[in-house]
């Protein structure tokens with residue numbers, strides 16, 4: 471049995487803990503590896519090494535950092551297929567989808583390649599007679615990323631390229647369910663010329679996470695995962711004085727208005743609901759059909775759901791793979807049954823799907839539930855599986871109010887041909903990322919990604935300008951270079967301009 475170990479100071483590292491967690495192949499439903507789970511002492515060792523590496527890296531020139539980032543970009547680009555296979559084997563998503571997440575991660579690396587421009591400060595000449603003021607930003611120290619299973623390459627890449635470009639060292643604690651891609655990423659950073667210790671990987675569960683949150687050597691934590699854990703991370707990291715951004719779960723709604731192109735909307739709804747088996751924080755899990763759009767939307771998505779090709783992610787014909795674990799499958803199947811019991815109408819049922827040759831795999835087929843209401847579990851819970859709940863509303867205002875009453879606020883979309891309805895929607899919804907005829911509105915790397923309400927704890931979104939701001943802090947200098955001593959200028963009242 472393969473054992474996946476940690477990465478410390480440019481090498482694979484065993485640590486001291488012998489506790490492990492099982493890494494499955496979700497398509498086969500079998501164990502394929504085990505991963506070490508770090509102890510507090512292991513995390514402390516990694517954090518101390520990262521602190522030492524920070525001392526040197528934070529003094530590196532912008533040109534040195536940029537050279538490493540460009541080299542890293544080329545290396546990741548050259549290993550897309552290998553990374554995608556690691557993702558598919560441990561997560562289950564189809565290879566093209568895995569390659570897509572790497573591409574979106576690469577865009578963050580490309581953004582970070584512009585760090586000399588991103589870190590340019592301000593300068594004000596002559597703010598007072600013979601006095602100038604200027605500002606610049608410095609790195610924080612050791613920063614850490616704690617990441618979820620659903621994007622094992624992209625979500626960490628929302629963080630580490632920007633953090634490292636800013637001069638920090640980085641400790642990644644990836645999901646213990648799909649840890650292998652992070653090890654290849656660590657190797658690629660080393661090959662790109664990043665000094666040893668600037669990027670370390672520590673695998674683990676709650677024990678490792680708590681050690682990160684409590685470590686005096688770690689200055690900031692970026693977290694992405696479920697809402698209860700995000701809330702916990704935010705509270706505990708804040709209590710130990712860390713800067714923290716904690717992105718949580720989601721329930722993303724798409725409104726379909728009667729004036730929309732229903733065929734276009736249905737195709738995009740199905741791709742957004744069932745792509746990656748619904749295990750995306752930006753997946754559409756609730757469609758709100760307005761007025762006369764209702765029946766035609768349900769009819770169209772039900773027909774399309776039946777055509778989705780489900781099977782092993784390694785088979786390039788397939789469009790949707792398994793969900794990540796047997797526990798996830800059982801939970802999703804249970805919620806579908808509860809939805810039916812609570813009065814929803816099942817128009818596409820993926821509970822019994824069996825894939826020939828993969829009978830033990832964790833598969834759930836595309837599922838559509840109509841006549842869902844906001845009190846049902848299938849609506850209130852984040853299902854994180856291939857399940858689309860369809861709700862009905864009479865007007866666009868009613869649909870917007872429904873979205874705003876939901877505790878999550880990650881992403882949302884509207885399908886319409888009306889500019890005024892779209893404008894009302896974009897101004898009215900209390901959600902961080904909005905799509906207009908775009909169902910999965912993940913911002914490009916040079917914008918920042920983040921939700922509102924229970925989808926984000928903290929005040930900074932990830933990557934883009936807010937990422938640079940999160941991983942740095944400002945200094946403002948007020949300077950005077952007297953040509954001769956002006957002792958008479960010294961004053962005991964509060965400094966004001968002259």
Ligand code: NAD
Pocket residue numbers: 616617618619620621625643644645646674675676679680694695696697699700717718719720750751852854880921925
């Ligand atoms: P998760 O919350 O179970 O795990 C995320 C990380 O937290 C993992 O590294 C895990 O090891 C750690 N963790 C788990 N339980 C912990 C505990 N009790 N104490 C301390 N640490 C703990 O999330 P997941 O199942 O890996 O990922 C799916 C979730 O992530 C979904 O809710 C999804 O919406 C969310 N997500 C959100 C975004 C976003 O941008 N908002 C992006 C991707 C995923």
